[in-house]
Amino acid sequence: MTRIYMNRWFSVAYHYIHMIRNNSDGEKFIFYGTHPDIQHMSLLAADHAETEPAVTGLEYVNFCVAFCARHEIDIFIPRLHMEEIARHIHLFDEIGTKVMVCRDIELLEAMMEKDRFYEMLGGKDLVAIPEYRVVNTAADFKKAYEQLSAQDMKVCFKPTKAEGGNGFRMIDNDLDSLGELFSYVTVSTTFQRAYDTLALTEQFEDLMVMELLEGPEYSIDCISTAKGELITAIPRRKSEGRLYLLEDVPELQAISERIAEALRIPYAFNIQVRYNQGIPKLLEINPRMSGGLYITCLSGVNMPYLAVRSIMGKPIEPPEPQLGITASFVEQALIMEARQFAK
Secondary structure (H helix, E strand, C coil): CEEEEEECCCCCHHHHHHHHHCCCCCCCEEEEEEECCCCCHHHCCCCEEEECCCCCHHHHHHHHHHHHHHHCCCEEEECCCHHHHHHCHHHHHHHCCEECCCCCHHHHHHHHCHHHHHHHHCCCCCCECCCEEEECCHHHHHHHHHHHHCCCCCEEEEECCCCCCCCCEEECCCCCHHHHHCCCCCCEECHHHHHHHHCCCCCCCCEEEEECCCCCEEEEEEEECCCCCEEEEEEEEECCCCCEEECCCHHHHHHHHHHHHHHCCCCEEEEEEEEECCEEEEEEEECCCCCCHHHHHHHCCCHHHHHHHHHHCCCCCCCCCCCCEEECCCCCCCCCCCCCCCC
16 A cells, blocks of 8 residues: 655645546555645545644755654655755655655756746747746836837736746736726736835845736646656646636647656646747746646546656556547535544
8 A cells, every 4th residue: 555645735636636546557545645724625635634834944844754754655745845855855765755856956946936947948949938037126127027018018027936826917007997996806917006016125036027928828737757758748728717628739749748858857747838929938837736737637647646656666658638628627515524634
């Protein structure tokens, strides 16, 4: 029976645990999870759950090592603090726990900082990079905005260190403030509003000011071997509302193959691109299972389980995903009081 530990994951870990558990090979797993919130949805599917301490850095790594040792964990699938965990990967090697993380520290850290990653990919001809500037003062923000606008580009900005859509804003100088107040919450703002806010401080954390990509957006969910050899890549296009399209896009398949061959990211990763004027440009690469992977699995490919087989060193036949699928999701009511959690 293989023991798997997942730390402070998104709520979608609930789906991934069930997918791994309900595999077609009949492999048996026991799941362990930790989170600061003991009632977090990510823990509901786990067999054993505990509360995480409010610590960071090496102290957090030591907590994870001790947890793995105490529960004789075979596979650790981290989300939080992947960089720190990778820096001290030898501590897990010493207790026999395999960690689903990229061991290339330079690459891993670059993927966490978008500007560094763009610089790393520059000149490699793997995927087009959007026009961007990195700023940390209001004056430089204004300069970057004016430079991109002068090229007839719409402009957006986002922290260089951010997960998902955190901190992302689109600049729209035609916003109707009153209409905005009575409408849905928006990620749009005017240049003046953003500038005035940023000018409140002498210097702020790095922002990436970049061209706004207005075409279709794709998440390409990928599974690879421990050596980073691509096993499968499935594009998922975000459509209107909650609709997603699982599509066969040779251009995106080629991008996935080039990135996998050049970077050798192991196990599970996600490439996000968005088109602008017919050209797919890189948004970011997440070196982990993506938040929407459970939708991609409607292609008939159990990607979380393939990632587990990969780290276990078991052979994997390249799957044949069913594409041309329109997919969505609905909420599901679950009873939280049905089990006792460790405190």
